Amino acid sequence: MLSLLLLLPLLAILILNLPLKNVMQRMAVWAGVLLSLWQVTAVFILAMGLGERTEIPAKFKFGLNCDNLTLVLLLSIGIVVFTTILVGRQTISNPRQRLGFVNLVLIAMTGMNGTVMLTDLFSLYVFIEITAVSSFILIASQRDINGLEGAFKYIVLSASATVMMLLSISILLMAAGGTSFATVGNAVRQSSGNSMVLFAVGVFICGLFIKGGLVPFHGWLPAAYSAAPPAVSVLLAGIATKASGIYALIRLTTSVFAGNDSLNNVLLLVGVISILVGAFAALGQSDFKRMLAYSSISQVGYIILGLGCGTPLGIVGAVFHLFNHSIFKTLLFVNSAAVEKQSGTTDMNKLGGLGARMPVTSATSLIAFLSTAGVPPLAGFWSKLIIVIALWQNDLRVYAVIAVLASILTLAYLLLMQRKVFFGILGEGLQNVREAGFGIVLPASVLAAITVIVGVFFPLMFNSILMPISSFLK
Amino acid sequence: MEEVISKMPQGVEIIRDMPQEFLLFGVSAALVLIAGFYCLIMTYNLIRALIGLEILTKSVTLFIILAGHATGRTGLAQALAITLIVIEVVVIAVAVGIVLCVYKHIKSIDARLLRNIRG
Amino acid sequence: MNMNIYIILAIGFVIAAVWTVMTTRLLRSVIGLAITSVILTIIMFQLQSPLAAVFELSVCAGLISAIFISSIGLTQRLTDEQLAVRKKERLSKFWLLPVILVLAGVALYHLQIPLVFNLQPAQAENDVRNIIWNLRHLDLLGQIVILLAGAFGVVVLFKEQ
Numbered sequence: 001m002l003s004l005l006l007l008l009p010l011l012a013i014l015i016l017n018l019p020l021k022n023v024m025q026r027m028a029v030w031a032g033v034l035l036s037l038w039q040v041t042a043v044f045i046l047a048m049g050l051g052e053r054t055e056i057p058a059k060f061k062f063g064l065n066c067d068n069l070t071l072v073l074l075l076s077i078g079i080v081v082f083t084t085i086l087v088g089r090q091t092i093s094n095p096r097q098r099l100g101f102v103n104l105v106l107i108a109m110t111g112m113n114g115t116v117m118l119t120d121l122f123s124l125y126v127f128i129e130i131t132a133v134s135s136f137i138l139i140a141s142q143r144d145i146n147g148l149e150g151a152f153k154y155i156v157l158s159a160s161a162t163v164m165m166l167l168s169i170s171i172l173l174m175a176a177g178g179t180s181f182a183t184v185g186n187a188v189r190q191s192s193g194n195s196m197v198l199f200a201v202g203v204f205i206c207g208l209f210i211k212g213g214l215v216p217f218h219g220w221l222p223a224a225y226s227a228a229p230p231a232v233s234v235l236l237a238g239i240a241t242k243a244s245g246i247y248a249l250i251r252l253t254t255s256v257f258a259g260n261d262s263l264n265n266v267l268l269l270v271g272v273i274s275i276l277v278g279a280f281a282a283l284g285q286s287d288f289k290r291m292l293a294y295s296s297i298s299q300v301g302y303i304i305l306g307l308g309c310g311t312p313l314g315i316v317g318a319v320f321h322l323f324n325h326s327i328f329k330t331l332l333f334v335n336s337a338a339v340e341k342q343s344g345t346t347d348m349n350k351l352g353g354l355g356a357r358m359p360v361t362s363a364t365s366l367i368a369f370l371s372t373a374g375v376p377p378l379a380g381f382w383s384k385l386i387i388v389i390a391l392w393q394n395d396l397r398v399y400a401v402i403a404v405l406a407s408i409l410t411l412a413y414l415l416l417m418q419r420k421v422f423f424g425i426l427g428e429g430l431q432n433v434r435e436a437g438f439g440i441v442l443p444a445s446v447l448a449a450i451t452v453i454v455g456v457f458f459p460l461m462f463n464s465i466l467m468p469i470s471s472f473l474k
Numbered sequence: 475m476e477e478v479i480s481k482m483p484q485g486v487e488i489i490r491d492m493p494q495e496f497l498l499f500g501v502s503a504a505l506v507l508i509a510g511f512y513c514l515i516m517t518y519n520l521i522r523a524l525i526g527l528e529i530l531t532k533s534v535t536l537f538i539i540l541a542g543h544a545t546g547r548t549g550l551a552q553a554l555a556i557t558l559i560v561i562e563v564v565v566i567a568v569a570v571g572i573v574l575c576v577y578k579h580i581k582s583i584d585a586r587l588l589r590n591i592r593g
Numbered sequence: 594m595n596m597n598i599y600i601i602l603a604i605g606f607v608i609a610a611v612w613t614v615m616t617t618r619l620l621r622s623v624i625g626l627a628i629t630s631v632i633l634t635i636i637m638f639q640l641q642s643p644l645a646a647v648f649e650l651s652v653c654a655g656l657i658s659a660i661f662i663s664s665i666g667l668t669q670r671l672t673d674e675q676l677a678v679r680k681k682e683r684l685s686k687f688w689l690l691p692v693i694l695v696l697a698g699v700a701l702y703h704l705q706i707p708l709v710f711n712l713q714p715a716q717a718e719n720d721v722r723n724i725i726w727n728l729r730h731l732d733l734l735g736q737i738v739i740l741l742a743g744a745f746g747v748v749v750l751f752k753e754q
């Protein structure tokens with residue numbers, strides 16, 4: 001069952017590229033939508049215990065494993081890819097370009113599915129690279145000068161991170177004799193004082209910080225997110241950075257590199273710095289998408305803060321916030337795609353008063369930003385609350401206070417954005433702006449509904465769905 | 475080194491002492507790594523940045539093969555190195571494609587010009 | 594005797610890489626990259642890794658150099674005055690590199706790096722072909738997918754719409 005999640009997208013790509021040009025161009029979007037919906041269903045089947053959770057070696061010895069953390073990530077991946085393909089259908093008018101877009105998104109989906117299911121350190125590198133390469137191509141796909149520059153910056157920084165990860169893998173290979181998570185984990189535990197092993201662990205974590213876009217390694221993120229075509233920004237911000245860099249951090253700090261106090265302190269520090277730098281930088285932006293990019297950096301800081309806390313409650317908060325972030329950040333970027341397509345600009349100084357003309361976009365954007373800022377009873381409030389409580393319980397009171405204060409900052413800059421773009425006087429030349437098409441309105445409404453439902457029904461979900469997530473911690 | 479060996483638990487076989495050539499190649503790979511990062515930081519030419527990335531890749535390949543040789547697992551190290559080379563070729567090919575597209579736009583491969591064009 | 598060959602190879606590797614970084618003309622840089630690849634191939638042969646060495650030679654010294662040379666041919670037009678200016682600029686920026694390298698080399702040599710670990714001896718499974726085709730299927734799938742991604746990338750970036 002698990003290998004199907006990897007092999008079906010590949011099969012779809014092969015079918016889509018058969019020499020039946022016109023048929024395939026029309027089928028491309030449906031293929032993508034069906035695959036992502038199948039993935040969401042598969043997550044529920046696996047969660048209820050009906051499917052095979054571990055890969056039994058038959059012909060293909062993939063060595064895949066699926067625990068509760070994997071299920072959360074797979075669900076997020078399915079939802080975000082579904083949204084991306086629908087938004088892409090709306091924003092890309094040329095059918096041939098659409099086919100190329102769907103192909104690359106499916107490859108990115110294969111990469112991300114593989115990343116969250118594997119159990120080997122080197123395969124982690126391989127699949128992170130697959131996601132990264134498809135991201136480079138997607139960012140540059142419109143061949144405008146901004147996109148090309150953003151893609152090149154991303155390539156250089158991503159390759160530097162890769163080099164650091166591989167350097168670390170070679171040192172760990174010497175210590176462990178193998179590259180699977182279990183082998184390396186044992187070796188790290190046994191040689192706990194060895195300075196070379198600590199160096200290797202530190203270098204690997206730095207590489208993952210670069211891939212995840214955490215401060216001070218976030219240089220590529222605002223350029224890449226804002227220069228990418230609108231549908232690609234949805235994919236990048238929604239899941240691609242998180243399913244590769246942040247998931248790897250969660251998986252490795254809880255199983256392979258576990259039990260290190262200084263590692264937790266580093267995570268706390270990096271998390272809190274990311275929150276603050278992201279929030280302050282977002283305040284000063286005039287471009288819609290750049291502000292959302294800095295907001296992403298800030299929210300990912302919360303995830304790392306929860307991770308650095310070390311307790312099961314903190315890690316559950318981090319994973320829940322990861323899921324919520326993929327929902328509400330995707331929604332914000334979908335709305336920015338709608339605004340960009342209908343009005344042609346992302347400069348907040350030129351926009352204004354779109355609320356009356358784009359009612360659905362405006363309403364869903366309001367829900368998304370209330371959830372980001374952590375306003376009850378939406379989902380974002382609960383995940384931030386869990387993280388703050390976990391920090392408080394662990395005597396990390398300063399961090400908890402900073403987290404709460406930064407929420408207020410978040411509310412401030414997002415309120416500013418909402419006011420500038422949707423409320424207020426109508427900007428010049430915007431008289432003819434109408435609501436975005438069905439392909440954007442549908443995913444936006446679905447995402448907003450998910451945020452509201454998860455938020456409102458949270459108290460019921462806490463013990464039955466959330467706490468079992470921590471079962472992956474041994 | 476003697477203290478490290480004597481503190482190890484009994485009953486586990488030690489493969490070998492650190493071979494002499496290991497230190498030599500390890501240091502040279504580290505120097506090439508430094509040279510590659512220096513090239514990446516100090517250049518403004520897009521293609522030279524890619525050459526810097528290639529040099530970093532060679533250094534890391536040497537590290538992996540060294541690790542395999544030192545532990546006796548040459549087969550695993552070679553498999554890793556081959557996968558690594560395949561992936562790096564794809565990354566470099568895509569990057570060169572992007573540089574050529576940039577050249578079509580602004581007729582230059584100078585990164586400083588790129589920063590000036592963007593508003 | 595063996596040790597002398599190793600010393601020559603190691604020093605040659607570093608010098609070729611430094612020349613690649615420091616030389617002014619882009620074309621000479623690419624030739625330097627190819628020479629670095631060849632030296633790395635010989636080093637890998639000496640370290641009992643023949644298959645990886647052959648791969649490195651054919652792909653890096655061959656394919657990647659061809660990609661770089663064709664891209665340089667499509668983009669570079671330098672006149673002589675520009676070349677002289679470039680040379681002076683380069684020297685002023687890059688003179689620091691050999692200094693750093695010499696210092697780093699001396700420092701690393703005298704550092705006591707604790708790298709002796711106790712490991713089980715390697716199992717009989719040391720055949721590269723067996724490992725790639727039978728044991729690491731996930732990596733194989735990854736390589737196939739990334740080659741597909743590269744193919745799509747070339748189409749997306751180059752095809753005239």
